[in-house]
Each structure stands twice: as structure tokens, then as C-alpha cells.
Amino acid sequence: MTLTSIHLSIAIIILSWSMGFLTYYFISDLAKEKKKINMEEILGQLVNFVIFIWLGKIILNFSIFIVDPLAILSYPSNSHAFYVAVLFSLITMVIQSKRRRIDVLPLLNAFTHIFLIASFVYEFMRVIWNNNTYSIGYIGLVALLIVAFVVMRDFVSPHWLNLLIFLGWTIGSLGLAVKMPIMMVFGYTMAPWFLVLMLIISCLLIIYQKKKEGAISGGN
Numbered sequence: 186m187t188l189t190s191i192h193l194s195i196a197i198i199i200l201s202w203s204m205g206f207l208t209y210y211f212i213s214d215l216a217k218e219k220k221k222i223n224m225e226e227i228l229g230q231l232v233n234f235v236i237f238i239w240l241g242k243i244i245l246n247f248s249i250f251i252v253d254p255l256a257i258l259s260y261p262s263n264s265h266a267f268y269v270a271v272l273f274s275l276i277t278m279v280i281q282s283k284r285r286r287i288d289v290l291p292l293l294n295a296f297t298h299i300f301l302i303a304s305f306v307y308e309f310m311r312v313i314w315n316n317n318t319y320s321i322g323y324i325g326l327v328a329l330l331i332v333a334f335v336v337m338r339d340f341v342s343p344h345w346l347n348l349l350i351f352l353g354w355t356i357g358s359l360g361l362a363v364k365m366p367i368m369m370v371f372g373y374t375m376a377p378w379f380l381v382l383m384l385i386i387s388c389l390l391i392i393y394q395k396k397k398e399g400a401i402s403g404g405n
Contacts, residue, residue: 290347351390359377
């Protein structure tokens, strides 16, 4: 990957997430201050995620990093570093939630909105600028999820809306990963085993939510 293509890829990512934040700010019906709080928190989480990607790259190539740090730091991160960053981000959010530093539900609602729009813009731009036909299937999946998100948000509770969108994303992405030669999200290849793990997690979260609601109903 040349320096110019790296810069172009970074520019596309920044523009895509910017569009996600902008649409959330103008479309969300939350109070202005609440939207700003959610956007600032998500931006902070994204910064952490980027740091975790670099940390994951170092951890996975630690022996080489000790001998020649530039050999690791000067090249783009791979999908394994992305998986490590996902794990670290989840652990960080769980800890912050337990310590009541973040309110997870409204944050997830905002993130779902921003992520879907950013994903659509990113993949659309890859098709236009890079003629990446492999992105067409994922664009269709994300577009379908955006429509589902908009339609269901007035009829489904925020908990279930996030869970159903997450479930739909994992099932759709897994189907694409099995069917297509390569399945990528923001330039990172999604291995089927990783998507299966995400599917298992989404199913466990749905089971947990149902039991939680059942316990509350039983208590009443």
C-alpha cells in the first residue's frame, strides 16, 4: 500500500465517521446538550479504539517490535489487531459502565446510528473511488439495517432495537463472509470465526435481556 493510498484510506474513514456524527446531530430528537455528550463520549471511545489497534499490533508482533519498532509501527494494522481492539474496547466499556462513568444504553443508540451511516458512506466511497465491487453486498446490508433502524425505533424499545440491529448485522456479515471471497469493515477483513463469535454474543445478550424483562415482570 503506497503512502498516497494510505492517506486516501484515512481521509475516507474520517469523512465517513464525520457524516455519521453529522446525521446523528441533525436527525436525533434528543436535546442538543445530550447529543453533544453522546457524541463526545463516542469520539472518545473511537480514539481509545485506535489506540487499542496500535497496542494490539505491538502485542501481536512484540518480538519484532523490540528489535525494530519502526518495522511494526510504519505499516497498517491487520485484522488481528482489530480483533484485539474490539476486545479491549468491550472490556473498557464494561468497566466504565460498572463504575457508572458512562450510560451504556443511550451511548449504544447513538453509536448504532453513527456506525451505520459511517459504514454506508465508507463503503459507497470505496465503490466510487476504488471500484471495490466487493463492497456492494455490504452496502446493501447496511442500507437495509438503516431502514430497519429508522422504522423500528418508534415501535421497539432501545434495548431491543440495538440487539436486533446487532443481530442483523452479525447474521448478514457472516453470510457475506461465507459467500464472498473477502468481507471487510472499514478496511479490516472480517473472518467467519470472529463473526460467529459476535453472533453468539448477540444471542446471549438477547437471552439475557429476555430473562431480565421476565424477572422484572415476575417481580411486579
